[in-house]
Amino acid sequence: MWVEACGVSDVEEGRPYHVEVNGAQLIIAKVSDNYYALDGICTHEYAELWLGFITDETITCPLHLSQFNLKTGEVISPPAEQPLRTYPVKIEGQRIYIDI
Numbered sequence: 001m002w003v004e005a006c007g008v009s010d011v012e013e014g015r016p017y018h019v020e021v022n023g024a025q026l027i028i029a030k031v032s033d034n035y036y037a038l039d040g041i042c043t044h045e046y047a048e049l050w051l052g053f054i055t056d057e058t059i060t061c062p063l064h065l066s067q068f069n070l071k072t073g074e075v076i077s078p079p080a081e082q083p084l085r086t087y088p089v090k091i092e093g094q095r096i097y098i099d100i
Helices: none
Strands: 001-005 016-019 024-031 034-037 053-055 056-058 066-071 075-077 089-092 095-099
Touching: 001 016, 016 056, 024 095, 034 089
Parallel strands: none
Antiparallel strands: 001 095, 016 024, 024 034, 053 056, 056 066, 066 075, 089 095
């Protein structure tokens, strides 16, 4: 089910953007004009990934510095062991939609 998440202009290149969709805390990231949507809470311990930072296609958790691939949600470096869930993204006009 596609759900409107935010406007294209809300998401800055290289900065995680926090959205709540159907009660789920998510992040949307823009890297090289590609948009990614992932779970917004680190799988290691409860940490808000929208407070983390993005380098290339990697998001780093602000709490214990776990790193995840933005495309796949895969763990790149511990202490996290479980990947983040990812969600398909589409752009219609100036709005971003996430398939929940």
